[in-house]
Amino acid sequence: MSNKLDFSTILASSVHDMKNSIGMMLFSIDEMLAAEPENKERLGQLHYDVLRVNNYLIQLMVLYKMDMEAYMFNVTEHEIYDFLLEQVARNQSIISSKGIETEIDADDMIIGYFDSSLIGGLVNNIVTNAVRYTDKKLRLSSYEEDGYVVIRIEDDGRGYPEQMLGDVSRFEWGVDFVSGSTGFGLYFSSQVAQAHENDGKTGFVRLENGGALGGGVFSLYLP
């Protein structure tokens, strides 16, 4: 027998270990925020960066597993309203520290079918980014269209660059594109959306500008 560990084991165990530390960092930041409100801007930035590291780790792990065909999909039903509420809750510290107004607009009865850790990672990543680029407002909404459940994340920032608009799956992903968190995050989103299939339909992601708040509009279509 070889005494070398395979790479997926190394990746899995080190990601697991790092995430314990990240969890403690996030918890400490929350405590510091409560104790020293005067530092809320700097702590908010710190919180944002820790979340980014966390999101990167998750995406790295998931993409690696999907590539190895080792990811175990678990599609279950979710009440979208609760799900969106949770994604906002995940980013609460930075949202409060930046004084951003959030709005959730989804009918109580909308049910989505998806792998919650994948879609949770995806939405969370977009929300973390939106919080960074928005001015004052953030809107999460959901509706049903044409056999899809759509999850929208809108902000009132400057919007997405012109060349990114439209259906994300048609992008040609190169090293230049995926460098930088937006590109990598979009690549992840697109892969995860496409992994969701039902009744001959496949999930996808669209980017637009404008929308209810006049900034970037990220729409995830889930079959």
Next chain:
Amino acid sequence: MAESYSRLKFIVVDDFPQFRHAVKNMLESFGATDIDLAARGEDALRMMRNHQYDVILCDYNLGTGKNGQQVLEEASYYRLLSQSTSFMMLTAETSSEMVLGALEYQPDDYLTKPFNKEMLKARLDKVLRRSQEFMPVTLAWDRGHHDDALAQCEGLLERKTKYKLHCFKLKAELLMEMKAYPRAEKIYEQVLKARKQSWALMGIGKACFYQENYPRAREAFDALLSMNRSFVAAYDWLARVDEAEGNIESAFDHVKSATRLSPRVIDRQAWLGRLSTESGDVQTAVNAFRTAVRLSKNSSLKRPENYVELASALLQAGNSDADSSNKTSMVKEALQTMVDTRRLFNERPEIKVKTFLVDGDAYLSIGNKDDAKRALERAVELYETVEEEILDKDDGSKLISGLEQTGQLHLVSRVNNVLDGKRPEDEPVDEGADSEANEAGVSLYQQGKLEEALEAFDKAMELSPNSLAVHLNAAQANLKFIEVNGATKERMDKVRRLLAYIKRTLLKDTSNQRFDKLLRIFESLYNKG
């Protein structure tokens, strides 16, 4: 919601002390006051035996002992969870798939680490809201009133609950428990028409299996595997279908696949061992039973059969091995395994009979007739003390053929007497006499020192979690305590759990007079309260 948190009993299980306390702080900030902490799965299970928790937050990775999934499985197996208990598994991305693969025992929800206070609150609120909505169903279910629980589900559907699918799922599970398989199958089918869901496929497979519609069952389990080839339970069920159809080869292959994916399940290793024996693969059998026995070392799910089967497999492997030194070492291991078994199950003569039978075979196989004779004589003595209801008649036949081989014909009539229901004396078996704590409990109970007796029995249960006698004693002492001091919810729940355990432990179709009597007392108290 703060008010409702203050009424709930929580337990947080995590091996990381800072994390445990962080979660405790979060829960306290929501208004919770009753929060227990445990570092290891074993501790958590012990605490669950003594308290009824409303919410269990359990990490998946618990270090060296049991993992979160094993805690959930064992707690479900021993009925430590009521239907209304919310079990939330805390996972890292890297472990969620292991939890998912289990399919049969699913937590009520998962929460991925890291999470903050707001997320935990959002998720707990959600789980508690749902649990609140289904309270009438789960209460009826816990009391065994299945029809009432079904009617409550219907009511929820009529009122257009937003948890429609969950309601279907519970309904189907209730029907499965009631053995109303065709009705359960219809519900699963209806769900599947709308969308391919793993739990519904699993359900339809099981419902078809119990109706002996094996082709359809196979189709459902195959479909599950095409969704995801890591669904361990699908392999297990395919193997059961194979066995039912008499296809041992294929069953062997399916259990092998399941074991590769999830090797740490004791019952599955034992199953693999039995199938290997049937397929004539003695080496795999030895390895599988060895693993089963090794895994059960830190589990309360110790099954004496596995020890005995390990020893039998070792003897078989030894007999077919041309190398005599290999044979000697396997016979030695078999004999040692039987010594261990007698130590572990000292209060169970029906098991000890089997161990001495193996000893007899072992000694005979190496030509040591004197020790074989001694072992068989011991087996006969013990066979005479086995209670009628649990007597294994096969052991009687094995004993007779063993005695014939050794020429101890004078003992054959004693075995025949036992088989004919004639006992030398009608004395009750000395149950659990080896347990000091149990003896202390009995003596305290007789002196009327109930509280101290209860403590002693709790300790005895901790020391020998498999002992039926200790559980019966504890149930009796608790009922006495209720008679004297009045009923509390906690105490009644405890008795309910003890009785549920006893019921599970008793073999099917056998009755135990003492249990029946305790159950009657409990039910009369329950109906009063």
